[in-house]
Amino acid sequence: MDIKRIKEGHKLLAEYKYELGTIERGYTNRTLYVNISDNTIASKAVTPMMKEKFVGGKGFGLWYLWNATTPSTKWDDPENEIVIAGGPACGITQYAGAGKSLVCSLSPLTDIPIDSNVGGFFGPLLKFSGWDALEIQGKAEKDVIVVIDGNKGLVTIEEAPYEAVDGHILGEQLTEMYADNEDDKRNVSVVTAGSGAEHTRMGLLNFSFYDPRRKVTRLKQAGRGGIGTVFRNKKIKALVVKFSNVKGDLNNAYDQAVINKTGIKYHREIHDLDHLQNNMRKIGTANIIEVMDEYDLLPVMNFQYGSHPDTEKIKSTVFIEKYITQGVQDGCWYGCSMSCAKAADCFKLKTGPYKGQRVTVDGPEYENAAGLGSNCGIFDPEAILELNFYCDTYGIDTISFGTATAFAMECYERGIINKEITGGLELKFGNFETAVELLHQMSRGEGFGTVVGQGVHRMKKLFVEKYGADPDFLFDIGMEQKGLEYSEYVSKESLAQQGGYGFTNKGPQHDEAWLIFMDMVNNQLPTFEDKAEALHYFPMFRTWFGLYGFCKLPWNDIVPADNKYTDEPAKVPEHVQNYLDVVYGVTGKRLSTEDMIRESERVYNFQKIFNIRMGKGLRKNDKAPYRSMGPVTKEEYESRQERYDNQLKEIGYNPEGKTTEEKIKVLREYREDQYEKLMDAVYKRRGWNSNGVPTIEYLKELGMDLPELIEVVKDLQ
Amino acid sequence: MVQIIKLNNRDFPWEEGLTIEKIMEIKRFTFPKIIVKVNGKLIEKEDYATTVVNKGDNVEIIHLLAGG
Ligand code: SF4
Numbered sequence: 001m002d003i004k005r006i007k008e009g010h011k012l013l014a015e016y017k018y019e020l021g022t023i024e025r026g027y028t029n030r031t032l033y034v035n036i037s038d039n040t041i042a043s044k045a046v047t048p049m050m051k052e053k054f055v056g057g058k059g060f061g062l063w064y065l066w067n068a069t070t071p072s073t074k075w076d077d078p079e080n081e082i083v084i085a086g087g088p089a090c091g092i093t094q095y096a097g098a099g100k101s102l103v104c105s106l107s108p109l110t111d112i113p114i115d116s117n118v119g120g121f122f123g124p125l126l127k128f129s130g131w132d133a134l135e136i137q138g139k140a141e142k143d144v145i146v147v148i149d150g151n152k153g154l155v156t157i158e159e160a161p162y163e164a165v166d167g168h169i170l171g172e173q174l175t176e177m178y179a180d181n182e183d184d185k186r187n188v189s190v191v192t193a194g195s196g197a198e199h200t201r202m203g204l205l206n207f208s209f210y211d212p213r214r215k216v217t218r219l220k221q222a223g224r225g226g227i228g229t230v231f232r233n234k235k236i237k238a239l240v241v242k243f244s245n246v247k248g249d250l251n252n253a254y255d256q257a258v259i260n261k262t263g264i265k266y267h268r269e270i271h272d273l274d275h276l277q278n279n280m281r282k283i284g285t286a287n288i289i290e291v292m293d294e295y296d297l298l299p300v301m302n303f304q305y306g307s308h309p310d311t312e313k314i315k316s317t318v319f320i321e322k323y324i325t326q327g328v329q330d331g332c333w334y335g336c337s338m339s340c341a342k343a344a345d346c347f348k349l350k351t352g353p354y355k356g357q358r359v360t361v362d363g364p365e366y367e368n369a370a371g372l373g374s375n376c377g378i379f380d381p382e383a384i385l386e387l388n389f390y391c392d393t394y395g396i397d398t399i400s401f402g403t404a405t406a407f408a409m410e411c412y413e414r415g416i417i418n419k420e421i422t423g424g425l426e427l428k429f430g431n432f433e434t435a436v437e438l439l440h441q442m443s444r445g446e447g448f449g450t451v452v453g454q455g456v457h458r459m460k461k462l463f464v465e466k467y468g469a470d471p472d473f474l475f476d477i478g479m480e481q482k483g484l485e486y487s488e489y490v491s492k493e494s495l496a497q498q499g500g501y502g503f504t505n506k507g508p509q510h511d512e513a514w515l516i517f518m519d520m521v522n523n524q525l526p527t528f529e530d531k532a533e534a535l536h537y538f539p540m541f542r543t544w545f546g547l548y549g550f551c552k553l554p555w556n557d558i559v560p561a562d563n564k565y566t567d568e569p570a571k572v573p574e575h576v577q578n579y580l581d582v583v584y585g586v587t588g589k590r591l592s593t594e595d596m597i598r599e600s601e602r603v604y605n606f607q608k609i610f611n612i613r614m615g616k617g618l619r620k621n622d623k624a625p626y627r628s629m630g631p632v633t634k635e636e637y638e639s640r641q642e643r644y645d646n647q648l649k650e651i652g653y654n655p656e657g658k659t660t661e662e663k664i665k666v667l668r669e670y671r672e673d674q675y676e677k678l679m680d681a682v683y684k685r686r687g688w689n690s691n692g693v694p695t696i697e698y699l700k701e702l703g704m705d706l707p708e709l710i711e712v713v714k715d716l717q
Numbered sequence: 718m719v720q721i722i723k724l725n726n727r728d729f730p731w732e733e734g735l736t737i738e739k740i741m742e743i744k745r746f747t748f749p750k751i752i753v754k755v756n757g758k759l760i761e762k763e764d765y766a767t768t769v770v771n772k773g774d775n776v777e778i779i780h781l782l783a784g785g
Contacts, residue, residue, distance in 0.1 A: 277750055294747045517748070517780035523725040524779070559781060564752040564759060569781055 002596050011159040012673050014582025018153045021130045023252045025585040026088030032131040032155065034146055036229035036234060037078050037138030041155050046132050057087030058115045058546040059603040060133045060315050061104030062610060065113055068137055071613050072428045075108040078139040085133035086123035090510040090549025093248045094263035095582050097551030099124050099333020107225040108201040109455050114506050115547055119332030120207030121189035125150065125243040128250050140235040150243035160237050166361065167192045167206040168393040170238055171217040175210055178242050185210040191239040193228035194395025199445035200453025202400035203228025206392060211303055213328055214345060216360045220332050223397040224509055225484060254588030262581045269560055270337040278557045281315045283324060285366040290315040296489045297516060299375040301429045302406035303479050303627050304636050306490040309381035318381050318421035338554045344385055352390060352440050361389045370488035371402020376409060377429030382708035387436055394443045400455060403485035405435055407456045407478055416469045422448045456480035476626040482616065491628050494520040496531040499678045502624040503535060505607045512539035518570055532681035543600035548583060602704050605694045612693060613712045619692045621681060630671045634660045691716060724777045731772050737765040750781040
């Protein structure tokens with residue numbers, strides 16, 4: 001890698017000097033605005049109104065995006081933005097999981113705002129360089145990078161023709177280029193997409209952090225919704241931030257002692273209990289692969305089934321014992337004692353342009369193992385790691401890739417598409433060679449890979465219009481909603497989770513609510529009202545992490561030893577209090593649990609109205625594919641016949657002597673009706689009318705009756 | 718007639734000598750973060766094998782929320 005030559009290729013397009021400034025109680029009170037069409041770079045004030053109503057992070061991102069776009073803006077218009085913002089707690093080093101940033105943009109998959117949360121050092125270093133948020137607008141003519149030097153107070157836009165595009169190489173190149181020496185690499189963070197992001201709609205962003213023990217640039221992903229596609233469409237190759245003086249007190253907290261005390265208590269808990277609970281420090285989120293299989297929740301072959309005998313081969317212990325490097329503190333920001341950012345080192349690639357090379361694979365996360373593995377019928381750990389690596393470096397979202405590939409595989413196996421259409425690819429479940437070839441095609445921008453890369457929503461349309469597929473059947477088995485692919489949990493047996501997926505703002509991602517155990521196993525949400533309450537509380541609570549810059553995992557991937565004695569163990573009350581204490585320590589705001597929910601409700605409803613403004617966000621947009629609710633096909637029904645027959649009996653229908661088709665029909669009518677009823681209850685609890693529109697009265701109560709919001713909802717009341 | 722207990726507020730068949738451990742085995746409850754209560758009384762993990770469940774008991778085996 002000849003860094004000198006690559007750097008000599010840079011052409012300076014714009015330069016902007018700024019005062020470094022200070023952070024006060026978690027805020028720099030400024031946003032960096034960069035327009036790569038006309039090469040404007042400017043500082044914008046963060047107003048008290050923004051802090052009060054939007055807090056930070058995702059709140060700021062959505063607010064800027066709203067102001068930058070109109071109802072007719074498309075994802076690939078220059079006006080569309082990519083906003084990266086950490087939030088007031090971002091950069092704290094004393095409490096676990098405080099280095100997250102939120103990225104917002106109009107999504108190429110959904111045509112509405114998407115938000116994606118991500119670790120790595122970029123968010124905190126951006127703040128320490130003097131910026132609460134980075135707002136990028138415009139479209140460059142040639143590939144550019146934006147460099148923020150927080151030591152010198154200098155921002156540049158530079159043409160960058162010679163750097164690689166793929167994330168793992170580009171991350172290394174730019175880290176090397178902008179670090180003064182080996183020690184300084186920790187002080188550089190790079191945001192990249194990858195070659196696959198250019199040719200698909202499911203592009204992701206890689207956020208780097210340098211790992212001094214492994215001596216590699218590690219990547220964390222802002223995966224969902226295709227923001228990497230927007231990034232490459234704008235011809236941004238990378239963003240670089242550099243800041244050399246990271247210390248624990250840079251947020252200039254209101255009361256640092258409170259943060260320290262809360263952090264120490266939490267670290268002790270991790271030390272004492274992690275190995276007895278989720279084993280996050282050994283395997284990260286992949287610890288639940290076998291748990292999901294046991295509970296029939298692991299998506300198998302396009303969500304047809306929830307378990308498979310071969311899960312044994314990809315269970316977490318296989319990864320721990322054979323692949324994942326142990327005994328390393330793998331935090332994606334300083335001070336994260338949960339350290340779940342695991343990696344497989346020296347993994348030898350078997351295919352593609354990097355074949356034969358030994359690389360570090362970041363992961364596997366649960367979602368990767370389930371999406372790239374079981375959901376595609378692939379039960380081979382090395383196949384999963386290889387797909388995981390290529391998804392990351394090509395800048396492809398593993399979840400959308402997994403779910404879209406699984407859908408294409410099912411269509412192939414059912415004869416809806418054939419070898420002629422796939423360009424000779426044998427797209428069968430379990431065929432790793434084909435799956436990985438799809439990925440390489442996405443990188444090269446050719447073949448059937450680019451079709452799968454459009455996502456399930458657009459594949460459905462194509463298969464119907466061009467190949468005469470039955471639209472109803474494709475609607476039933478295509479696991480997408482609002483244009484976004486489902487994340488990797490089977491929700492068939494949990495009505496609450498069907499809503500947890502179906503009533504989200506951005507599309508079916510589980511980061512709003514994961515209620516399967518509370519609902520299906522524990523039976524703690526027996527009535528529609530109980531479910532609605534959970535579908536209000538949890539999405540609001542979880543939205544809050546994204547306002548402040550927290551990682552959600554330390555909240556409930558470990559619980560205090562005495563959590564079981566509390567009134568509501570599922571909420572992990574002690575940890576909720578920790579967050580309120582840390583936020584008090586940083587900002588001086590003493591929030592109650594009610595205030596916390598209120599802060600989220602403001603942003604959540606803002607996003608909801610944003611969707612409505614973009615022509616979505618209504619009841620009809622919350623319709624979900626039947627595969628997320630129940631058995632679509634005979635095989636699915638018969639594989640769990642006893643369960644479904646019993647449910648039919650419970651609802652007063654005698655399954656004896658009936659054909660499977662008849663039973664599927666009755667069960668379906670019942671389940672779809674339940675989903676509609678749940679929708680009514682949830683909308684009511686969330687302050688929306690039966691069409692899913694926030695009522696003006698409720699917006700007033702939230703203090704969100706801003707004229708521009710009222711304008712959108714007033715005729716829909 | 719089948720004798721029953723309540724397990725998470727649903728009917729569950731009772732048999733002589735039924736223990737918490739046995740129920741967990743039958744239901745394949747393998748998740749590590751579980752809270753068990755019998756008639757409202759918390760049962761510690763080390764007592765699952767020896768805690769006998771009687772006809773009509775109200776057993777709660779609560780899985781704490783997790784997920785990615
Ligand atoms: S828990 Fe994992 S993802 Fe979250 S901040 Fe820590 S290392 Fe990063």
